[in-house]
Amino acid sequence: MESQERRAQILEHAARLFGDKGYHDTSISDIIAAAGIARGTFYLHFTNKRGIFEELLDGMLKDLTESVVTVDTSPEAPSAREQLLDNITRVIELFSVKRHMPAILFTGAVGLDKEFDAKVNDFYEALTDEMMGSLILGRKMGLVRQCNTRIAARIALGAFKEMLHEIFHNEERKGQDPRKLAAEVLDIFSRGVLEDGVSIP
Amino acid sequence: MESQERRAQILEHAARLFGDKGYHDTSISDIIAAAGIARGTFYLHFTNKRGIFEELLDGMLKDLTESVVTVDTSPEAPSAREQLLDNITRVIELFSVKRHMPAILFTGAVGLDKEFDAKVNDFYEALTDEMMGSLILGRKMGLVRQCNTRIAARIALGAFKEMLHEIFHNEERKGQDPRKLAAEVLDIFSRGVLEDGVSIP
Amino acid sequence: MESQERRAQILEHAARLFGDKGYHDTSISDIIAAAGIARGTFYLHFTNKRGIFEELLDGMLKDLTESVVTVDTSPEAPSAREQLLDNITRVIELFSVKRHMPAILFTGAVGLDKEFDAKVNDFYEALTDEMMGSLILGRKMGLVRQCNTRIAARIALGAFKEMLHEIFHNEERKGQDPRKLAAEVLDIFSRGVLEDGVSIP
Amino acid sequence: MESQERRAQILEHAARLFGDKGYHDTSISDIIAAAGIARGTFYLHFTNKRGIFEELLDGMLKDLTESVVTVDTSPEAPSAREQLLDNITRVIELFSVKRHMPAILFTGAVGLDKEFDAKVNDFYEALTDEMMGSLILGRKMGLVRQCNTRIAARIALGAFKEMLHEIFHNEERKGQDPRKLAAEVLDIFSRGVLEDGVSIP
DNA sequence: TATGAATGAGTCTTCATTCAT
């Protein structure tokens, strides 16, 4: 089998196992048994148990980063609300397709290791910054009311994370229309930070 | 030494270690070294490594549960806003006193074990239910606007969790007035869910 | 069993195994099987496979160092020749009692590791220095002829090492009187470096 | 590439690596990386890791054997002293050209394996026998004094080995005139075993 | 002849837990 194929195959099995049982409860033996390969073969493709996890985490954060695009404020662009909903929907759909991402990102990668924590936190921090930027812009345009923008951005992040958690933990939620859930969160948050009577353009 | 004293002393050291290094990176050797006891003595007081962690987690969840009291709507009670702020402030203060709670609750106990996850989720679920109840009541009183109350409650939870995380991860935040941070979150959320022009009574 | 006893017991078995099979061909499994202990017990007493070997090597070099005493030149002391023969005899007897020393020192510890090599070489270097000192003194007293004292000392060392090797590799030599062998080497070497007609006082 | 060329090239790299890092610390991966060949190719040319080492060792012992020629006692031959010095000088020069020989012969091949040890010891044994023969002859001619010729031969061997070790471990020695060092050793030894007033013819 | 992916036996090491004293 070609090297890249084999890598991908191992990664897939590892992702499932890490998602299901967590990092510590997944042994190399588990991974190679699932992938149907020999012990040595694993180490042919990955330096480490840590290494394969890092690769998975990096891939996920990259996918996420690519899913979230900065709102385009040019006149011909779709409405800001549409664009924000698109962002959220894309993330939900990403998590739906790569089924093990939520488990790994929300629990598996937490508290494992200073470096992993830092990676995830950096991602959140970048997202917070992005949102803070939008809030500050809105403030200048007279749309956003007076508030601590960093706290507000962080709150939005927390709200979305919790919503995602809810989606992927509540069996019944899974069938629900992601865009509707997204709208629900967006509406509450936007009313919370916008001036009276104003809505996202 | 009195058995209860000894237990408490061990628990304290364990809490610090679990908070600092996480569950897997804290060994029984670490705990007994810190507590200055012999290996066997540990097992005289706790059944397990898992056991002592469970006890810590249970204690924390109990403390938290006691910190959050249902809003008293009787006429002579303080305003609902005051009571909500009191709740949040109590939690922040609890986390400030028991320094290792945030690290253990937010990262240490995450993804360790199905049962631990369930415990923490049950706590959040109960909190969500409590908040849902308030939102439904507010809805009946015409204060809360039409929205998915479960999602709204979950969002509030996520927002508060994120705020707490922010407080205990950002050195600069640590000195800040907890009540002010609490108000910031509460204001955004209440504007988000209340009818136009209405504020928490 | 008391800790020190256990250590000693493990060391003894390890010495035998390292001597018989060499460092790399002796596994921890071999050692614990020989000592009749559990795997964990080994690591209770030694940090490492390297650790136990280092301890053995250090002990041997210490024993050797103590066996070789500087020649006492005071008038009431025994003759220098006697003292030199005593030194050599003590080393031979040490090797005879601690049967695994020759194998470990001459082959087991060679080329294993830069640090081990350095340890052994340092020991030889110290011995060479000691001998050089005697040769220089003898030169001043007009006993030793003109020669490169460092080379001469090194030669003496090599000659003794070879003789020891011979003793412990040739079954037939083992019964032989160590003092006689020692005298043989000493005589050749002393004729080689002393002035004509002079012998060791 | 011509098979013999390829073999030679691999051997050369292996010699360097074995010399620098020792047998156990040199992996097949190291060798093929250095030689720039594929893993399988190595096994096309050598049966084994052991196999290539054995081939190297055999080659070295053969080279050494050829360097040392029996002293020619016919009248028209150069003086015995010249011939002996020539022998020693040839060995030193051989070691200087094939830089990894000393490291492999003196440390790398030591204690690896009973069979390797035996090979090296057989070589030394043959050398010892050769020297014993000369000593016995000298004894008959009245040049060599009464002594245990085997012990004497062994001593000579040890002395030369040590000198070689010294030469290839002491950076400062490396430039030195090999013939001068050889003479130093030869003089000491010959005075040691010859009758008073006699020198090597 | 050459390649390099695959193998799996073997090694060291850790650590939660037990138990005789």
Place this chain on the structure above:
DNA sequence: TATGAATGAAGACTCATTCAT
């Protein structure tokens, strides 16, 4: 209650060797 020596299952990782292409 307290001790700490002993246990051994379990885990990560290495590396010489094989073999299909």
